Amino acid sequence: MTVRPTDTKEEILRLGTELIQVYGYNAFSYADISKELDIKNAAVHYHFPGKEDLLAGIIDQYIQRYKELGEKINAPGITAKQKLDVFISRYTDLCEQNKICIIGSVCSDYNTMPESVKAKLGELIEMVLGMVEKVLQQGKKNGELDFPETARVKSLLIMTNLAAGVQLARITGKKDYMAICKSIIDQVST
Amino acid sequence: MTVRPTDTKEEILRLGTELIQVYGYNAFSYADISKELDIKNAAVHYHFPGKEDLLAGIIDQYIQRYKELGEKINAPGITAKQKLDVFISRYTDLCEQNKICIIGSVCSDYNTMPESVKAKLGELIEMVLGMVEKVLQQGKKNGELDFPETARVKSLLIMTNLAAGVQLARITGKKDYMAICKSIIDQVST
DNA sequence: AAAGCCACTTACTAAGTAGTAAGTATTTCC
């Protein structure tokens, strides 16, 4: 009804995600967020008492988005190859913005994190791997895709190619990343 | 001749490397190093004036070690497959110690680093990729290995599998990493 | 219209951060 005012909490989540993808979890502070959003750091603490709570919120949001993506690609008329493209394009988007996958970013700091966050990260990864696995399985079954590995292992191979691919792209440039993407497609093509 | 006293500088480099691999670059401080080595933080600053200098030193040491590895595996009588195993076992060692590859670790914080360090990282990566590429090329030439991609692209695929593989292993366990390693070998086997 | 909640701000603290200037003990060189 009324024009919704800027949702501060949403903005914090959005900016926090970006900061993790661009600079890393332990490289940004609440001050970075409050300055950018022109609020006081106490306002950030109001929504997320500790930095761990913010990280948990960010991961939760990610899980939510992947759930939505999962429903979206379950729509009829989408080929397995197209579904795979959707996943790849998510990483390509990151690459284009000089960002890296949040899982890979947070992984460096994994051992500085509380168990609750570690568990959430595990949940997120299993979900993503599970979705890719399902797509690969379907594609293999209907003859659209082919590969010698099991769908689970192939999903591990593809996801590690993509995750480390965007990391590598920061240093050696996008060309290497693009070559990786092409190979991923080629490897599963019939 | 005389018993060499503990080389403080070497110890700092060793511990710094470990801290990056275990906790990440932006997650450790000079205090962590000085406490562990039972010296004062000023002693760390004496050897490495700034944290960037320490990181540069660590990467330099890594480059040096890979150069040595390069000479070692150029010895006669070593098959391409064995050479590839040497690379893989380096990552398997990391995985066993719950560490991650220094390149992957530093990559999250890449955008917080000075150009000098970025350049060194690029040098390190090109070197490692170049070595793997050479091994693959040789193996393909003498019929020991086979793969559809170019040696360069295959080295990208293998290195991203390994780098992100050890990251993943932190969260989902070593089983996934082992499956990745097995697939890497299978994919290039004739 | 009073009471209460929400989303903040004001104002602060304790601890940790990288970094430095000056001093000291020990060895090395001439």
Next chain:
DNA sequence: GGAAATACTTACTACTTAGTAAGTGGCTTT
């Protein structure tokens, strides 16, 4: 034996960090 270099320690500073307690203004509910 004196000078200089090496490898530190002592003692500190300026700054940033996450985090908090108390207050405020506006909106809603009763």
